[in-house]
Amino acid sequence: MSREQSKRWFERATAVISGGVNSPARSFAAVGGNPPLVIERGEGPYLVDVDQNRYIDYLAAFGPLVLGHSHPAVTAAGEAALKRGPLTGAPHPDEILLAEELVRSIAGLEQVRLTTTGTEAVMSAIRLARSYTGRSRVIKFDGTYHGHSDAVLVRAGSGASTVGTADSLGIPQGVVQDVISLPFNDIERLRETLAEVGSEVACVLTEPIVGNMGIVNPIPGYLEEMARLTREAGALLIFDEVITAYRFHYGSAGALLGVIPDLYALGKIIGGGLPAGAYGGRSEIMKLVSPNGGMFQAGTLAGNPLSSATGLATLRVLRETNPYPRMDRLANDLAASILHLAQRQGIPISINRAGSGFTVFFGAESVTNYTSALAADSRQFALFHRLMLEQGIYLAPSRFEAWFVSAVHDVAHIEETIQAVDQTFRRMRKEALA
Numbered sequence: 001m002s003r004e005q006s007k008r009w010f011e012r013a014t015a016v017i018s019g020g021v022n023s024p025a026r027s028f029a030a031v032g033g034n035p036p037l038v039i040e041r042g043e044g045p046y047l048v049d050v051d052q053n054r055y056i057d058y059l060a061a062f063g064p065l066v067l068g069h070s071h072p073a074v075t076a077a078g079e080a081a082l083k084r085g086p087l088t089g090a091p092h093p094d095e096i097l098l099a100e101e102l103v104r105s106i107a108g109l110e111q112v113r114l115t116t117t118g119t120e121a122v123m124s125a126i127r128l129a130r131s132y133t134g135r136s137r138v139i140k141f142d143g144t145y146h147g148h149s150d151a152v153l154v155r156a157g158s159g160a161s162t163v164g165t166a167d168s169l170g171i172p173q174g175v176v177q178d179v180i181s182l183p184f185n186d187i188e189r190l191r192e193t194l195a196e197v198g199s200e201v202a203c204v205l206t207e208p209i210v211g212n213m214g215i216v217n218p219i220p221g222y223l224e225e226m227a228r229l230t231r232e233a234g235a236l237l238i239f240d241e242v243i244t245a246y247r248f249h250y251g252s253a254g255a256l257l258g259v260i261p262d263l264y265a266l267g268k269i270i271g272g273g274l275p276a277g278a279y280g281g282r283s284e285i286m287k288l289v290s291p292n293g294g295m296f297q298a299g300t301l302a303g304n305p306l307s308s309a310t311g312l313a314t315l316r317v318l319r320e321t322n323p324y325p326r327m328d329r330l331a332n333d334l335a336a337s338i339l340h341l342a343q344r345q346g347i348p349i350s351i352n353r354a355g356s357g358f359t360v361f362f363g364a365e366s367v368t369n370y371t372s373a374l375a376a377d378s379r380q381f382a383l384f385h386r387l388m389l390e391q392g393i394y395l396a397p398s399r400f401e402a403w404f405v406s407a408v409h410d411v412a413h414i415e416e417t418i419q420a421v422d423q424t425f426r427r428m429r430k431e432a433l434a
């Protein structure tokens, strides 16, 4: 499998793009540091690199491509929108149709505002919670990713009143002081924290099913109690469903789990592969957003015609075809086979799965929060990733991401992947014995 063209393109990239990538998650730094592949195109369930190697894709562009690459209905909607003109700078029908579709299908979402990214959606939802409550502190959870705005790049130290530390340079101490980060799935810590500083807390922000320390499901009763405690403290509950909305069923993960937040942040799938995000909730809260209210949020490209058209087309296909039971079955079969093959080779792994998404943790027992996710072996994952890539399987280049089965994967793709996993585990076993 030649990688010559990829290498050449990536050398050019590193000369003009800092780090060679426009988002750090795309680099292969976390899986051994080889140059990442440069991808020419996507075709259904496949990625094709510039050397014309073809890979079965489980990255789904980090989540949005639930219908696979270049779905005909999505492509046609995008082409038609482009021909009508990519930007109007004025209200247009597709953004209204998309907003209607979101409001119809996301429980508790009465009004939305469309944004250009998930980052903006979360950032605006936090600002809105602060506007509504008149408070400034934010509670989030260790190891969750909510985009790259200042507040959510903070992982506070232990204890509610301890000053937090930022995960990035350039984040002012003033921002850090307002953010409290707690372990996920630990209701006692949340209870204690809210008892201590609840009257200063504007919002509790979480993914209902975590996607960014690998898939981590909430333990039974955790979200219900989180919602109760948050409201008791007079704070708003924000569900970041940038990954989870429309991933597991036609709607929010919150609704699937029976917990409806005060505000949602959405993204990824709702743009059908083009830049999109949204935030929203009850009209009584949303009326605070400018121009009706005093909370400012805007965007030249927000709700743009192209993203609205591709997002709407994606949602319509999902609603009409309901691929979810099939995707879940395939993901379940694949995950079960991976577990079985690992056991056969004596390689300890654990797998967390939610519907069509799952994460394989090497050397870790049961992963329920960031501390247990961190215990997963990065060297073993790096080797696994490299060997799978050599056999034509494209996985996210990080042990903290998910495999996403999409609507265009079929039994043959799953079987081919299982063969590759089998070969990979055999080689890993040999290397361990060598």
Ligand SMILES: Cc1ncc(COP(=O)(O)O)c(C=O)c1O
Residues within 6 Å of the ligand: 062, 116, 117, 118, 119, 120, 122, 145, 146, 147, 148, 207, 211, 212, 240, 241, 242, 243, 267, 268, 277
């Ligand atoms: C849960 C979650 N929230 C927010 C974001 C940020 O979205 P975007 O990358 O579109 O800014 C991401 C991106 O991966 C995410 O996974």
